[in-house]
Amino acid sequence: MEHVRVGVIGTGRMGQRHCRIFSNLRKVQLVGVYDSNPVVGYKVAQQYDAPFFDNIDELLKQVDAVSLATPTFFHHEQAMLCISKGLHVLVEKPITRTLDQAEALVKAAEESGLVVQIGHIERFNPAYIELKNILEEYQPLSINLQRLSPYQGSNKDVDVVMDLMIHDANLMLDLLKKNPTKMSAYGLTAYSGTIDHAIAQLIFEGGPMLTMTSSRLTEEKIRKIDVTCREAYIECDLLNKSISVHRSTFGEYLNSNRRGVKYRQEGIIERINIPSFEPLFLQLQHFVDCILEEKTPYVTAQDGYDALKLTLYIRDCICEHLINMDRRKTPRVDTPSIMIEPSVNVSSPRPN
Numbered sequence: 597m598e599h600v601r602v603g604v605i606g607t608g609r610m611g612q613r614h615c616r617i618f619s620n621l622r623k624v625q626l627v628g629v630y631d632s633n634p635v636v637g638y639k640v641a642q643q644y645d646a647p648f649f650d651n652i653d654e655l656l657k658q659v660d661a662v663s664l665a666t667p668t669f670f671h672h673e674q675a676m677l678c679i680s681k682g683l684h685v686l687v688e689k690p691i692t693r694t695l696d697q698a699e700a701l702v703k704a705a706e707e708s709g710l711v712v713q714i715g716h717i718e719r720f721n722p723a724y725i726e727l728k729n730i731l732e733e734y735q736p737l738s739i740n741l742q743r744l745s746p747y748q749g750s751n752k753d754v755d756v757v758m759d760l761m762i763h764d765a766n767l768m769l770d771l772l773k774k775n776p777t778k779m780s781a782y783g784l785t786a787y788s789g790t791i792d793h794a795i796a797q798l799i800f801e802g803g804p805m806l807t808m809t810s811s812r813l814t815e816e817k818i819r820k821i822d823v824t825c826r827e828a829y830i831e832c833d834l835l836n837k838s839i840s841v842h843r844s845t846f847g848e849y850l851n852s853n854r855r856g857v858k859y860r861q862e863g864i865i866e867r868i869n870i871p872s873f874e875p876l877f878l879q880l881q882h883f884v885d886c887i888l889e890e891k892t893p894y895v896t897a898q899d900g901y902d903a904l905k906l907t908l909y910i911r912d913c914i915c916e917h918l919i920n921m922d923r924r925k926t927p928r929v930d931t932p933s934i935m936i937e938p939s940v941n942v943s944s945p946r947p948n
């Protein structure tokens with residue numbers, strides 16, 4: 597295959613960004629877009645000089661690969677449709693709404709041999725990639741992941757755990773390559789009737805300790821990973837794409853003047869330069885490269901399943917004791933999608 601013919605399904609906030617990048621990528625032809633709302637779809641199609649299809653099947657006949665940027669509710673049905681037609685597919689995160697759907701998709705992806713990639717975009721964030729490199733040299737004792745946003749402009753279709761914390765669940769599983777042995781999670785609702793602010797604490801055998809905080813109640817947008825290691829304290833800002841490594845030198849006693857002995861210890865801050873690539877560009881470029889070079893994607897359907905499983909588990913724990921600080925509503929606690937005995941470890945069907 598010389599180039600990849602791509603279609604985008606769902607042209608809302610994310611789908612539009614996919615169209616912008618696909619229309620600029622080498623070895624890609626943006627064949628067209630489909631959206632169940634023709635007004636939205638037609639407008640985006642015009643903007644990126646691609647035809648609008650008012651019938652999904654017609655679009656699927658003309659492409660090799662699809663980006664699925666529809667609401668999560670439709671991911672399972674539409675991804676299965678694409679796979680059944682032999683099309684490679686990039687599914688926006690979360691992989692699906694339920695774990696059963698995700699499991700079926702993992703199986704279909706593996707059996708098909710097609711490229712099925714999940715849109716966990718932070719895995720392509722250059723700051724995260726550099727942090728991973730740095731952590732090859734250090735032993736993390738404690739990790740603190742923060743993903744905070746203002747309420748205005750945030751996605752209210754799902755709670756903050758499914759919307760934001762799932763990103764960090766995916767990063768954490770990728771970083772540590774093991775599942776937590778213990779977990780506690782708490783959350784509150786302030787406006788939406790569902791979880792608006794959540795904290796999860798996870799313990800891993802042999803360490804580290806890990807805290808994830810996700811919120812849509814903060815005035816400032818923050819995306820951070822702070823890692824305390826034996827040798828250094830590392831601050832990684834995923835939003836502004838910067839990393840600082842704090843180290844201290846060994847202290848020394850100086851016998852310098854008549855006033856007596858002086859103690860001196862220096863703190864060193866190393867600021868690491870991060871290339872300023874757009875994570876979505878890297879993610880979609882990788883999807884296309886995997887198709888052209890017949891490679892396994894960096895974020896597979898199984899990774900999507902694992903992140904969803906942990907996230908649903910955290911959500912179910914929070915929903916048991918959701919703190920209601922919403923003055924107007926009674927909480928709209930979503931029915932737990934999976935029930936796992938609280939004492940049972942979160943483990944994936946894939947051996948670690």
Ligand SMILES: NC(=O)c1ccc[n+]([C@@H]2O[C@H](COP(=O)([O-])OP(=O)(O)OC[C@H]3O[C@@H](n4cnc5c(N)ncnc54)[C@H](O)[C@@H]3O)[C@@H](O)[C@H]2O)c1
Nearest residue numbers: 606607608609610631632633665666667668688689690717
């Ligand atoms: N990777 C990220 O950082 C990130 C960020 C935001 C959203 N997302 C994910 O992207 C997906 C889309 O989110 P969004 O914020 O763009 O939503 P959105 O509501 O802005 O857009 C969804 C679009 O899909 C269309 N649509 C609805 N049902 C459809 C159907 N059955 N077939 C075709 N089109 C349909 C809607 O008309 C709309 O234009 C969600 O799964 C979301 O979780 C990912």
